[in-house]
Each structure stands twice: as C-alpha cells, then as structure tokens.
Amino acid sequence: MAGSYDLIIIGSGTAAMVASNRASAAGRKVAVTDFRPFGGTCALRGCDPKKMLVTGAQVMDDIRRMRTRGVVAPEARMSWPELMAFKRTFTAPIPEKQARNYAGKGIDAFHGQARFVGRNAVAIAGEGVCEARHILIAAGARPAPLPFPGAEHLVTNEEFLELEELPPRIILVGGGYIAAEFSHIAARAGASVAILQRGERLLTQFDPELVGWLMESFHEAGIDVRTRRAVVRVEKAGHGYTVLTRSETGAEEAMEADLVVHAAGRIPDLEPLQLDAAGVARDERGHLRLNAFLQSPSNPAVYAAGDAARTGPPLTPVSSHDAKVAVRNMIEGNQYRPDYRGVPSVAFTIPPIASVGLSEAEARQRNLRFRLRSQRVSGWYTARRVAEPTYGFKVLVDEDTDRVLGAHLVGPHVDEVINIFGLAIRHGLTAEDLKTTMFAYPTGASDIGYML
Numbered sequence: 001m002a003g004s005y006d007l008i009i010i011g012s013g014t015a016a017m018v019a020s021n022r023a024s025a026a027g028r029k030v031a032v033t034d035f036r037p038f039g040g041t042c043a044l045r046g047c048d049p050k051k052m053l054v055t056g057a058q059v060m061d062d063i064r065r066m067r068t069r070g071v072v073a074p075e076a077r078m079s080w081p082e083l084m085a086f087k088r089t090f091t092a093p094i095p096e097k098q099a100r101n102y103a104g105k106g107i108d109a110f111h112g113q114a115r116f117v118g119r120n121a122v123a124i125a126g127e128g129v130c131e132a133r134h135i136l137i138a139a140g141a142r143p144a145p146l147p148f149p150g151a152e153h154l155v156t157n158e159e160f161l162e163l164e165e166l167p168p169r170i171i172l173v174g175g176g177y178i179a180a181e182f183s184h185i186a187a188r189a190g191a192s193v194a195i196l197q198r199g200e201r202l203l204t205q206f207d208p209e210l211v212g213w214l215m216e217s218f219h220e221a222g223i224d225v226r227t228r229r230a231v232v233r234v235e236k237a238g239h240g241y242t243v244l245t246r247s248e249t250g251a252e253e254a255m256e257a258d259l260v261v262h263a264a265g266r267i268p269d270l271e272p273l274q275l276d277a278a279g280v281a282r283d284e285r286g287h288l289r290l291n292a293f294l295q296s297p298s299n300p301a302v303y304a305a306g307d308a309a310r311t312g313p314p315l316t317p318v319s320s321h322d323a324k325v326a327v328r329n330m331i332e333g334n335q336y337r338p339d340y341r342g343v344p345s346v347a348f349t350i351p352p353i354a355s356v357g358l359s360e361a362e363a364r365q366r367n368l369r370f371r372l373r374s375q376r377v378s379g380w381y382t383a384r385r386v387a388e389p390t391y392g393f394k395v396l397v398d399e400d401t402d403r404v405l406g407a408h409l410v411g412p413h414v415d416e417v418i419n420i421f422g423l424a425i426r427h428g429l430t431a432e433d434l435k436t437t438m439f440a441y442p443t444g445a446s447d448i449g450y451m452l
C-alpha cells in the first residue's frame with residue numbers, strides 16, 4: 001500500500017501542477033504520479049521547447065526578409081544540434097525542479113503509470129496501491145491512432161523535439177497546429193518539408209481567409225503543402241520511407257522521406273487508466289463523461305482537467321483553468337463551472353496566426369447582428385517595418401452592445417496582440433473601450449483601433 005490521500009493526481013503536466021499546488025496550499029494531503037519525467041507536454045514535449053525552436057527559425061526568416069534592407073549575413077544558417085542544446089537549457093532542469101517543488105510542499109510524487117483498481121483506489125506501477133477521497137485525471141493526450149499500414153514508422157511530437165540531427169527530407173501527416181509549426185521550423189533549419197493534409201485546407205481552427213493569406217509564407221519557406229491528400233501506406237525504404245498518397249480523384253503518388261511525423265491530432269490518453277474498475281463512464285466519442293463541474297457523474301470521487309477532460313480546447317491555459325475549477329469544487333463542493341470565453345489560440349508559424357472568440361461562421365450560425373471588419377493590410381507600418389507582407393485581420397463586433405465578439409489576426413506580433421482582444425471578450429469590453437485606449441506606439445497593439 002503506497003498511501004492514503006485526500007487527492008491523487010494522475011499526470012504531472014500543467015493541470016497536475018496547478019491542481020497539486022492549490023490542493024496542498026489548502027492543507028490537503030496530495031500525491032501525483034507520472035510514468036514520464038515530471039513536467040508534462042507543454043514544458044517538455046510541446047509549447048515551450050517548440051517555441052525555443054521557433055526563435056531560431058524566426059531569426060533565419062528575419063535575416064531573409066532584411067537582406068538587401070541593411071542586413072548582410074551571407075553565411076547565416078541554423079545549427080540544429082546547437083538549437084537543440086539551447087532548447088535543453090530550458091527543458092532539462094524541469095523534472096528535477098518539479099520534484100523539488102513537490103518535495104518542498106509535502107506532495108508525494110511517484111514515477112509510475114497509474115490505473116484504477118477501485119472507485120477510490122489507484123495502482124501505481126512499481127509503487128503499489130494508493131487510496132484517496134478524490135482522484136484527478138490529468139493524464140493529457142496522446143497521438144491519435146492512424147488508419148493506414150505503416151503508421152508505426154511515424155515519429156511523434158516528442159521524438160521530433162528530441163532529434164539530434166534534422167533529416168534532409170521530412171513529411172508531416174496532418175494539417176493542424178503541429179504540422180504548421182513544425183514545418184516552419186524544419187524548413188527554416190534547411191530541411192525539405194511536405195505536409196499531407198486530408199482536409200481541404202490547413203489550420204481549420206483558424207479563419208479560412210486569413211489562413212489563405214498565411215499560405216504565401218508556407219510557399220515562401222518552400223513548404224510543399226498537399227491538401228485533400230490521404231496517406232495510403234508508409235513503407236521502410238533503405239534508410240528512409242516511401243509514403244504512398246492518394247488524392248480525391250484517386251491519383252496515387254509515392255513520396256520519399258527520411259522522417260515522417262505524426263501531426264494528425266491527439267486524443268485523451270485514457271486507455272491505460274482502466275476506467276471501468278472505478279466505474280468512470282465515457283461518452284460515445286470515448287471521452288470522459290463529465291458533469292458541468294468537471295466531475296464524473298458515475299463516480300463522484302473522480303474529476304478531470306485539461307487535455308484528458310477535453311471539455312475545452314486542448315491548450316495549456318485551459319488545462320490550468322480546469323485544474324483550478326476542479327480543485328475548488330473538490331474543496332468547496334460543486335459550485336464552479338469552467339468558463340472558456342475568450343480563450344486565445346495561436347499557431348506559431350512565421351508570421352503567426354491567432355484567433356479568439358467567435359468565428360464569422362459561428363456568428364452567422366447564431367444569427368447575431370454584428371459588424372465585421374476584415375482587411376489584408378500589407379501596407380500598414382507594422383508590416384512594412386519588418387518587411388513582412390502577410391498581415392491582416394478580421395474583427396467581429398456586436399451591433400447591439402458594441403462588444404467584441406471575435407478577433408482573427410495574421411502577421412507580425414499577432415501572438416501578443418490577440419491577448420488584448422481576449423481580455424476584451426472575456427471581460428465584456430466594447431469596441432469603443434479599445435478604441436479609446438492608448439497603446440504604446442509603434443507596437444502591434446497600436447493597430448487595434450484601426451481594426452474596429
């Protein structure tokens with residue numbers, strides 16, 4: 001028997017860290033467990049290492065755009081091993097730092113895979129069985145299974161972000177965030193990159209018109225984007241792989257690559273948990289069935305947060321928000337519901353694309369009365385001073401209340417500017433509030449008044 005707790009948390013990512021800190025600060029006896037190094041996806045295998053690689057890629061693109069505009073850098077190239085070493089300066093210390101954080105707060109931290117063995121009991125591999133009044137499922141997500149033969153040859157985000165050398169020819173299967181971001185990094189680092197997207201366009205989470213404008217930067221970077229393209233199978237061929245693809249018309253084409261990357265979606269990582277042993281029910285999609293308080297109705301001892309819960313978009317700030325909500329409900333009784341209004345999202349391409357609030361299609365579906373301003377503004381100073389032609393926006397404002405309903409941006413600095421629109425949406429600010437705010441000039445935010 002490994003112990004008896006107020007709260008056992010399965011996972012050690014963002015949701016787990018926030019939940020464990022909050023519960024322990026409230027005087028609860030807490031345990032966490034993870035079969036991987038402590039830190040979770042965002043810090044070790046996702047957002048943070050990825051964005052450090054984007055830093056290098058951004059500099060390469062800055063140099064390209066500023067050549068003949070005052071920057072002379074004939075030898076500029078990216079050293080992948082050095083960039084990875086830079087990334088590890090951040091990622092390597094994290095597991096130990098987290099272990100110290102847990103120890104310092106009296107939280108028991110185990111290294112082992114967890115599975116339910118009862119309604120209030122979890123077996124941790126190598127440790128034994130723990131019992132708890134509450135159990136939080138913060139187990140995150142894993143790459144979705146792929147339907148074609150040879151899928152086992154694909155590497156995941158985790159392996160891509162640990163590559164010691166960048167192979168010369170890379171194919172990304174899928175067309176969402178990971179394909180968009182990794183393709184921009186790899187292309188700037190010198191690889192020849194192709195994206196195979198089953199759907200009709202990339203980045204379906206973002207405004208179609210703005211994604212259209214962004215596609216120019218994919219082409220500029222030499223990324224070969226194939227849409228409406230299914231993978232038939234992947235075979236090993238010498239040191240590399242042959243990827244057989246089929247277009248909608250049925251035309252087949254074989255493509256060669258040294259590395260094939262899974263970028264085709266992630267699903268909650270629930271299988272190993274053996275939820276049946278705890279009576280925790282799932283819905284028809286296989287996701288956890290949860291009530292409005294992030295609690296399992298079939299086993300009220302169990303709550304969930306973040307990518308594993310999948311009640312909001314699978315993003316880091318959502319994992320953190322869910323964890324706060326779930327822990328408050330455990331401690332104070334079910335009173336708090338997650339509030340996903342105004343969650344901004346960014347794909348860190350070069351330049352980035354960002355979105356918050358309602359899309360144009362959603363606003364039309366809801367029959368809202370809104371005014372829409374949309375423009376490609378390559379000629380605005382913000383774009384011209386960094387020689388970046390991709391810059392544009394689409395902003396929706398409610399006609400009756402003047403409140404901002406949605407904002408969609410592509411171009412320089414939009415990864416920061418989107419947060420101001422997020423603030424407006426979450427706290428009900430009006431277009432007039434934003435227009436009468438003085439933003440430092442010249443910054444990306446100083447364009448906001450002209451977008452409304």
Ligand SMILES: Cc1cc2nc3c(=O)[nH]c(=O)nc-3n(C[C@H](O)[C@H](O)[C@H](O)COP(=O)(O)OP(=O)(O)OC[C@H]3O[C@@H](n4cnc5c(N)ncnc54)[C@H](O)[C@@H]3O)c2cc1C
Nearest residue numbers: 011013014015040041042046114139140306307314315316
């Ligand atoms: C490549 C990539 C880039 C991303 N970039 C961004 C970004 O820029 N911005 C953003 O907002 N979001 C980004 N995301 C999404 C973000 O990383 C996730 O939404 C977030 O990390 C989820 O946090 P979590 O705590 O819910 O789960 P995780 O951080 O995934 O933590 C779950 C942990 O549980 C452990 N675990 C699973 N099952 C068990 C078990 N049975 N027993 C014990 N432990 C278990 C796992 O090992 C894992 O460490 C990115 C994701 C990826 C893959």
Ligand SMILES: NC(=O)c1ccc[n+]([C@@H]2O[C@H](COP(=O)([O-])OP(=O)(O)OC[C@H]3O[C@@H](n4cnc5c(N)ncnc54)[C@H](O)[C@@H]3O)[C@@H](O)[C@H]2O)c1
Nearest residue numbers: 174175176177178179197198199263264265266314346347
């Ligand atoms: N910047 C960020 O916030 C960020 C970055 C990376 C990942 N993430 C999170 O991680 C999750 C996973 O990212 P992702 O890019 O893997 O998923 P995604 O859901 O963003 O995109 C997956 C895409 O792959 C396509 N697809 C699915 N199966 C396919 C197949 N067999 N062949 C070709 N295409 C196929 C889908 O049509 C979809 O467009 C995202 O939902 C996101 O929330 C966020």
